[in-house]
Amino acid sequence: MQHASSPTTHQGVQGSTTAPLAIITMLFFMWGLLTSLNDVLIPHLKAVYTLTYLQAMLVQFCFFSAYFLVSLPAGRLVRRLGYQNGVVAGLLIAAIGCALFYPAATHGYDVFLVALFILAAGITVLQVAANPYVTALGPARTASSRLTLTQAFNSLGTTVAPALGGILILSTSPSMADQADGAARAHAVQLPYLALAMALAALALVFALVRLPRQDRDTAQRGEGAPLMRHMPLALGALAIFLYVGGEVSIGSFLISFLGERDVAGLDAAAAAHYVSYYWGGAMLGRFAGFAAMRVVTPGKALACNAACAIMLIACAALGHGSLAMWSLIGVGLCNSIMFPTIFSMALQGLGARSGEGSGILCMAIVGGAIVPFAQGLLADIAGLHLSFLVPLACYAFILFYGLKYARPAGPA
Template identity: 40%
Template sequence: MPGTVANVGSERNAIPGGGSYRPALALLASLFFMWGFITVINNTLLPHLRSVFELNYFQTTMIESTWFVGYLIASIPAAKLIERVGYQRALTVGLTIMTVGSAGMILAASLPSYWVTLASLFTVSCGIALLQVAANPYVAVIGPAESSEARLTLVQAFNTTGDVLAIVFGRYLILARTTGGTSAEGAQLSYAERMADAQATQLPYLIVAVVLAILTVVIARAKLPALGSATRRANAEERKHLSLWKHRNLVFGCGAIFLYVLAEIGVGNLFINFASQPNIANITPEQAAFYLTFVWGGMMVGRFAGAWIMRYFAPEKVLATFALGALVSALAATFVQGPAAMYALILVGLFHSIMFPTIFALAIRGLGPLTEEGSGLLIMSIAGGALVFIQGSVADTYGLQMAFIVTALCELYVLFYALWGCKVTNDASDTRAVEARS
């Protein structure tokens, strides 16, 4: 279906209830930026914590698993909260929770405490889950349906802009200020050096907490348009005749989000240690963080480009092309030696760029009044990142490079989804539209 979203540039900027949706999108872009920023700080935080607490790869990736358990636990309650208080208040609650969690990270660094760190990161992830459940479907349905994939991909590009800046932020305010971050892979640090390194996260998270607090006030006072009736949760009687499980694109879409996030998180979290290996690039963690900016930079460029490409080509075809590119690159990172393996892993970031927003938009197609519930399931599927400990276990057992075979398998499923799994069945939005006209 080339040209399905060809009118993105010329469409009238109308919302379901009238008016313009562009001011709301501009404000929501700041939320996408902020949660991308906070999530990707983990890419520099994890090698830092690995050094401070002397963790193996399994223990290190378990920290990230705890982060994604937050998505699993918070997503369905988030959907219910949105139903009760509305999108805008839910966004405010999510930002408040993130602020509290970021303040907890300051406490964790001052102690220092591994368990307070885990609890604080879990709290932040619950807040982000609430933002994700609210903001992603809001962006997807606030404008014309035919441009939802391109619109969500464009706003997600600001999310990845936050990712890129987070790596620079973490590199200079965490890794560059620590003994572990400027030492070669495997260097032994004294207890005093490790405890001194632990303090390095206080300033970064103080800055994050202040910014989040300001953003909370801005969102609370903003005037965001309401969604149209076609996407509101169905009432109890109507809900009896509707089923999420009859929508193939949603069911397989949950699997695609689950495995895509596992792939993305595995690449981001293990990249610094991977590039530091003697048989790969043989560089320090701080130097590896510089190359990690290209992973997220590729995602940022890919999303801006993808939003434009999907004006002319069907999103499922674009997704299939990018999934194939990610599969080939992941296999190269697994089996090629030297710096070429590092560059292959950087390319995976470029091909990952359009995956999340495109899968999400394809998965909620045709859900109509089930959009909120479907979105809750999709955001819950982000918990796939919790299985990154499997990749850590493979790294401990077979070597870090072989762990990226897990990434390749995830890309293969996304390719399947793009080619077949995303096809819409039982379009509920058409049914609601007919009922509204009658």
């Protein structure tokens, strides 16, 4: 994947990657914030438009389906424009998606879904480029550690978003008594997303002016040889990414509704939104700790351990009640901490010059965030909210298998 237009790599860049890593981290924070805001948007739109769980999950379906549909075109776009201009393009596309929330408040739920797809398309362009770029900024053996660090700042964005959205959006959600005025309440999203559009445009300007180093290890060449999906760590890793993102997003999407259940906590939506921040905050704290731990712990073993803990916590939430169920489900966030960067780097291990292609496949697998919440929404409408959490539980069961299968440390890339 071609990143910069400069034909040569500056010698000083190889010695110090701190500055470019810090700059890229800004992207991780921003798309974490935008993604986690969906957890606030779902209960708000569900109340405004009187949706079923399945209909409300169209928010995540439209958002995460962009990863599947846009990843390959995004890869071509980044190869054509270069890394830096590709980032600028992604930020501007995301800004357009946020700006479309303003007319969506007047024209209805379907326009919100279109705006979400465009927003996610911009984020996809950023994902396709940024994740392999971070893995290339240093030795292959510490790639999981670097990606865990940047993902920690992604989690900082996901932690801030629910609390902020709870104040700006959910505090104006309609009650059962005034749902006739629901369409008017949709306007609560206009100013927050307009502000985000301006922030993304400003960030695009920053990336248009700053210079980032080229990474020759991650060029745009397409490698020769067997189809990539015959590389089993990548093939199984893509499925693991699909299920991990699906499970993580699904829990976040239903958490406000779960905490509103009388046999759990009986919280209103605005109060429950603060606890969603704890869910994402657990992932943030775990990633900062994981940045150090992953330098000494085998990635596969760490992944398997976290997946096993997540399975136990989800089982407690699905079968339990009260505070036990509440804090068990929130605690899954801590288990999620190292999963995405660990799976991503394990799946790319050994691909060499084809890492860019592998990254595109893994980013397509993020479509799990569209499919798994949809499946849980269907089960929630049929069997109830508690039992619907068996869907993400099954997702973590496969991640446990993947971690155990590749528990041995890989050789140098």
